[in-house]
Amino acid sequence: MNIKDKIEIARNILNNAANMNMSKEILLKISQKIDKYIVEYFREGEGQKGGFNEREDV
Secondary structure, three states: OOHHHHHHHHHHHHHHHHHOOOOHHHHHHHHHHHHHHHHHHHHHHOOOOOOOOOOOOO
């Protein structure tokens, strides 16, 4: 399973948990997991053409 799939699944889990009125603590843990996946996604993208490190205004 690639990182984009993990992000999408975790987003769906978070959305479902919010719709079921889960506790804020559980929502926070799911959200933190999504954050970790997003960081991992951007780290994998470093150095690739069109990546976030290749901004012209820097």
